[in-house]
Amino acid sequence: MQRPALSAYRMAWLYVMFDLPVGTKAERKAATKFRQFLLDRGFEMAQYSVYLRFAETREAAETQIAHVGAAWPGKGSLHIVTITDKQYANARIFTGKKRERRSEIPDQFMLF
Numbered sequence: 815m816q817r818p819a820l821s822a823y824r825m826a827w828l829y830v831m832f833d834l835p836v837g838t839k840a841e842r843k844a845a846t847k848f849r850q851f852l853l854d855r856g857f858e859m860a861q862y863s864v865y866l867r868f869a870e871t872r873e874a875a876e877t878q879i880a881h882v883g884a885a886w887p888g889k890g891s892l893h894i895v896t897i898t899d900k901q902y903a904n905a906r907i908f909t910g911k912k913r914e915r916r917s918e919i920p921d922q923f924m925l926f
Contacts, residue, residue: 825899826875830857830865830882834890844887851885868899 830852834845849865855878857865869875875896886892 824871826869826872826896827899827902828857828867828869828875828878828882829860829893829895829897830867831893831895832863832886832890834863834887841887841889844889848885848887852882855881869896 832848834848835841836845849859852865852867853859855867857867860866867878869878879894879896882894883892
């Protein structure tokens with residue numbers, strides 16, 4: 815059986831977006847465990863509660879969706895969006911310079 819050619823319309827990107835409660839120590843631990851699960855499964859963090867991963871086929875995407883759903887702690891909200899590689903190619907992504915905090919007390923005084 816010949817493997818079908820790769821197509822930007824069959825390849826997919828999974829966006830996992832979530833809002834998990836972190837009010838208690840147990841909830842924080844569950845949220846951290848879920849984030850670590852996503853990283854271990856090959857997802858990369860786009861934003862703090864938004865992770866994405868490439869899937870070669872729709873079937874691979876469905877498998878990942880099932881795994882993520884099973885690992886979800888069951889509290890808060892979880893959204894998984896699948897877009898084709900062709901759609902992802904049209905994404906506009908802007909990143910800026912990370913804002914640095916100014917120290918409140920200077921390391922040394924300068925006299926002029």
